Amino acid sequence: MLSVADLVVRYGQITALDRVSILVREGEAVGVVGPNGAGKSSLLAAITGIVKAADGRVTFLDQPILGEVPEELVRRGISLVPEGRRIFGPLSVAENLQLGATTSRKGGRKAPTVDEMLDRFPALRALYKRQAGSLSGGEQQMLAIARALMSGPRLLLLDEPSLGLAPLVVDTVFELLEDLRKEGTTILLVEQNALRTVEFCDRTYVLRTGDVVMTGTREELLAQEDFSATFLGM
Amino acid sequence: MTVEAVISGSETAQSAINALQLGSLYALFALGVALIFGIMRLVNFAHGEFIMLGALVLVYVTDWPLAAKIVVTLLAVVAIALLSERIVFRPLRGVSPVTLLVASFALSIGLQSAALLIVGVRPQGATVSKSLNTFWQVGSVSISKLSIVTIVVTVILLVGLVAFLSRHRVGVMMRAAAVDFTMTRLVGVRANLVIGTAFGISGLLAGVASILIVAQNGTFTVEMGLVPVLFGFIASVVGGLGSLQGAVLGGYILGGASTALQIGLPLELKPFRDAFLFGAVLVFMVFRPGGLYIARSERTRV
Numbered sequence: 001m002l003s004v005a006d007l008v009v010r011y012g013q014i015t016a017l018d019r020v021s022i023l024v025r026e027g028e029a030v031g032v033v034g035p036n037g038a039g040k041s042s043l044l045a046a047i048t049g050i051v052k053a054a055d056g057r058v059t060f061l062d063q064p065i066l067g068e069v070p071e072e073l074v075r076r077g078i079s080l081v082p083e084g085r086r087i088f089g090p091l092s093v094a095e096n097l098q099l100g101a102t103t104s105r106k107g108g109r110k111a112p113t114v115d116e117m118l119d120r121f122p123a124l125r126a127l128y129k130r131q132a133g134s135l136s137g138g139e140q141q142m143l144a145i146a147r148a149l150m151s152g153p154r155l156l157l158l159d160e161p162s163l164g165l166a167p168l169v170v171d172t173v174f175e176l177l178e179d180l181r182k183e184g185t186t187i188l189l190v191e192q193n194a195l196r197t198v199e200f201c202d203r204t205y206v207l208r209t210g211d212v213v214m215t216g217t218r219e220e221l222l223a224q225e226d227f228s229a230t231f232l233g234m
Numbered sequence: 235m236t237v238e239a240v241i242s243g244s245e246t247a248q249s250a251i252n253a254l255q256l257g258s259l260y261a262l263f264a265l266g267v268a269l270i271f272g273i274m275r276l277v278n279f280a281h282g283e284f285i286m287l288g289a290l291v292l293v294y295v296t297d298w299p300l301a302a303k304i305v306v307t308l309l310a311v312v313a314i315a316l317l318s319e320r321i322v323f324r325p326l327r328g329v330s331p332v333t334l335l336v337a338s339f340a341l342s343i344g345l346q347s348a349a350l351l352i353v354g355v356r357p358q359g360a361t362v363s364k365s366l367n368t369f370w371q372v373g374s375v376s377i378s379k380l381s382i383v384t385i386v387v388t389v390i391l392l393v394g395l396v397a398f399l400s401r402h403r404v405g406v407m408m409r410a411a412a413v414d415f416t417m418t419r420l421v422g423v424r425a426n427l428v429i430g431t432a433f434g435i436s437g438l439l440a441g442v443a444s445i446l447i448v449a450q451n452g453t454f455t456v457e458m459g460l461v462p463v464l465f466g467f468i469a470s471v472v473g474g475l476g477s478l479q480g481a482v483l484g485g486y487i488l489g490g491a492s493t494a495l496q497i498g499l500p501l502e503l504k505p506f507r508d509a510f511l512f513g514a515v516l517v518f519m520v521f522r523p524g525g526l527y528i529a530r531s532e533r534t535r536v
Contacts, residue, residue: 050416074422086417088410095406102407103422151422 001026001186002047002078002155007056009042016042018210019056024155029177029187031197034207040190041083043207044159048080049073060155075103079153083160085144089133093124096132096143100150111152121146138169145176155186162193174200198222244374249493255381257489258388259446261482263466264473265395266439268481272412273432276334277467277475280318282459283345284311284437288444289454290349292360300363308441314345315437319430327425342459349456362449384446391442392482395435399478404431412476468515474525483526488515 002024009017017039024030032040045051047058049070058066065073088096097114104111118125121142127135132143141161148156158177162170174196181187191197198204198218206214206227214227221227263281270278288311295303322341326334366383369376399405404427411418411428419425443462448454466481469488473480491514495507503510 048420050420069425070416070419071422071424074420080420082417082420086414088413088417090413091406091409095410098403099406099410099418099421099423147421 001028001061002188003057003059004043004047005057007043007046007058008054009039009046009051010054011051015210017046017053020207020210020212022205022212024186024188026154026186027181027184028203029181029189029201031201031204032188032190032207033192033194033197033204035192037209038207039210040207041159042210044080044082044157044188044190047073047157048078071103074151074153077152077154079148079151079156081144081148081156081158081161083163085137085140087132087135087140087143087147089131091132093127093130093132093135093143096147097124097150100147103151112149114150117146117150120149138165138172141165141169141173142176145173149180153185155188156180157188157190159190160192161189162191162196170196198227247375248377249497251377251381251385253490253493254486255384255489256492257486258384259443259462259485260465260469260488261485262388262391262439262443262446263462264469264481264485265392265466265478266436266443267463267466268470268473268476268478269432269436269439271470272476272478273408273415273428274323274334275331275476276323276338278436279335279338279463279467280341280345281436281440281466282461282463283342283349284315284318284440284459285443285447285462286349286454286456286459287311287314287345288441289360289448289458290353290358292362292444292448293353293358293454296360303362304445307445308438311441311444312434312437315433315440316430318345319433323429323433324426342463346456346459353454353456355456358454359452360448360454361452362445366449380446380449383449387442387446391439395478398435404428408432468512470525472515472518472525474527477525477527480525480527 002022004020004022006019006021007017008015008019020039020043022030022032022043032043034040042051046053046066049065049068049072053066056066057064060073060076060078063076065076088099091099094114097117101111101114118128123139124143124146127139132140135143145161161173165173170193177187177189177200189197189201198221201218203215203217204221205212206221214221214224216224266281266284267278270276270281288307291307291310292303295306298306318341322337323334326337366380367378369378399409407418407423407428408431410423415425418428447458447462465488466485469484470481471484472487473482473484488511492507492511495510496504499507499510
């Protein structure tokens with residue numbers, strides 16, 4: 001569904017991604033883990049059109065998408081839950097959700113209504129009229145995911161969704177992702193929480209300083225001493 | 235009541251109306267600047283030229299019926315603002331704010347030169363409506379119709395803008411874009427729609443300002459855009475760049491302060507009123523460098 005080939009991203013002299021290739025098949029949940037500065041966020045930024053790639057090819061549903069503007073990618077079915085949530089704080093929860101539905105009538109996909117979304121996130125229903133910035137961190141993360149789902153995406157990208165959340169809330173996030181996967185949403189999950197990611201995803205790529213250094217299924221990665229030593233402290 | 239008390243009372247009323255009229259104009263200038271800045275981080279110095287070109291249109295249609303004059307002027311200025319965005323600023327999407335600033339200066343000079351080629355350096359006369367320059371006599375206070383029209387028109391525009399931003403789909407997009415432009419695009423909002431609308435509204439505000447200024451002065455000069463953009467910029471800085479409430483408040487504060495100085499300064503210092511005004515702004519900025527409203531996006535963005 002999503003194919004990233006030899007992707008290069010540079011910021012001035014610094015190379016953030018050096019010929020990274022990643023494949024996400026329809027219906028899969030794919031993880032990308034790695035320490036700070038490994039290039040995880042740059043990968044998502046390049047896929048979503050926020051930063052320009054210096055080289056490489058990215059295709060989505062067999063169409064090249066490198067160089068497209070972010071709004072066009074949403075229209076085609078890619079939706080991002082960004083790092084730090086980036087909800088529109090001064091706007092109401094309702095307005096945040098409505099903005100998420102901007103492209104819902106385009107692209108021929110079936111997008112959920114606000115009401116259906118509130119059924120999925122009952123906590124947000126009570127907060128519907130509240131200013132989004134006044135929500136707790138966990139509630140904001142739920143809102144960010146709900147907002148991303150409003151466009152009815154085929155591929156959901158998540159950048160560090162568990163960052164800064166209480167363990168109980170992290171559980172909720174992963175339960176939600178499990179539901180989405182069962183419903184057929186393809187997921188690309190970028191995380192520092194390596195163990196959770198590897199356990200959740202069908203396959204996981206390990207990035208380090210702009211390179212893919214390991215890749216495999218949860219069994220393959222957990223069996224590798226290298227991986228356990230680096231990421232799990234075992 | 236003594237005669238002196240009546241006179242000073244009517245003077246106070248007169249000054250209050252003057253301050254509100256001036257403040258309304260400054261608020262209109264400031265809103266046009268702040269609207270674009272909030273979304274693009276661009277201080278559009280060509281905003282003054284939008285106002286100047288509106289006045290130029292009025293020179294040409296000065297003999298038309300009032301309604302036609304107003305409609306043609308507003309349409310022309312909105313079109314100029316939209317074209318400026320399309321031709322100058324859209325190709326520069328994503329460049330640094332400094333580059334945008336220089337581009338806006340270039341556009342400003344370009345538009346001024348174009349006007350100079352069309353009409354030359356001599357001031358031109360234009361009228362909006364003669365009846366606007368008549369007065370209502372209320373007791374000992376004479377109120378110019380124009381001052382009331384200016385205040386009322388501004389309030390209507392403010393209410394309309396608030397309604398648009400809070401209720402309309404595109405208005406909500408614009409508020410989101412002012413918080414986090416990239417994220418707004420990442421939920422699927424077209425950047426061109428939001429920026430185009432911002433320039434359209436900014437052009438509308440500039441067009442209204444042209445009409446009100448010409449109604450007051452009755453003249454057009456090529457440099458007439460400078461003062462509006464300067465006061466608009468200062469008012470929006472005082473209010474807090476990027477905040478629309480701040481821009482309006484800044485405009486009225488500036489209008490009030492200017493009127494107060496006009497009354498309070500000794501006769502021999504009155505010619506230097508603006509110097510005192512800008513000095514006061516400078517002192518204010520030392521104590522509150524972010525302005526009155528520090529835009530949320532500046533405060534919370536990590």
